[in-house]
Amino acid sequence: MRGRPMQVSEKDKKKATATPTEECGDFLRIADLKLKSRLLLGTSGYPNPQIMMESIAASATQLITVAIRRVNLQDRDREGFMHMLTSLPVDLLPNTAGCYTAKEAVLVAELAREALETDLVKLEVIGDDETLMPDVEQLLKAASDLIRSGFTVMAYSNDDPITCKKLADLGCAAVMPLASPIGSGMGILNPYNLQLIRDIVRDIPLLVDAGIGTASDAALAMELGYDGILLNTAVSKAKHPVQMAAAMRHGVEAGRLAYLAGRIPRKFYAEASSSMSGRVEVSSD
């Protein structure tokens, strides 16, 4: 056998090039959306528009977030962002970033629906500037109002199981607890809570949104059974954003596959993987 090249069948060659999770027919479904990629990417903070576009491509994302802001009426030439986005094969997910009350968030969501012709909204209602943690009272009120108005609400939440359950019960299309504060890159601070949320909220997609620092954070969230990851800063502020976008893509795919494959139970003591049967016996001195 030595020196003989390994034979690779045509079927295996095909397997090697297909996206693993795609091959399983494993899609992320959010309301009417059917996404091959489980990675949602933000568009803020890249060194320049070209790197943003290349990062979006490298991540293979199909859903990108945008903010809703005043048009620059003094310099319309600087309004090229929308034009750039329309050339991409992705859907847009407008957010309500910067809103501190349900009233503000509802108005921004309505403006987004009118501007972008989508019912999708990433609902953010922030409690304070230091932590950027959600204001739960206002978040629940905004979610309720928007769902009643026909929006497909993807709610950014803190990692509190009860709040996430309430958001799911209200009829949110997805609930998105944070891993750690927005832009902190601290990764998953409380995997226990994220696991509890997954156990409690079974029927709708759960995504980890905010705080992801690197690809292993994304993989860990997916291994906990999360349906997807939404991140921005970890890519846009990486030393090499395009490479990090690719790393995140692979991290999310690896984590998803590992979750589907099922990890082995943890054991306190070692267990040899090589059988003791047929072991060479050597006489003792």
Next chain:
Amino acid sequence: MNVQINGLKEQIPFESSLEDLLRSRQIDPASARGIAVAVNEVIVRRNDWSSKAIQDGDAIEIVTARQGG
């Protein structure tokens, strides 16, 4: 008359429609994509831009998509 456009106090001619105002800001309703407008915190749908009369003291918000996470 005096109005606020995207937070700035401005003067516009009397009997202006929302469409007149947008055209004066180089926003052509026929070709403008990705833009939404609210007057006094109420959305004015694109089809209603020409019939929406602006009143003295109105607050107009003209928004679009920007980079966001």
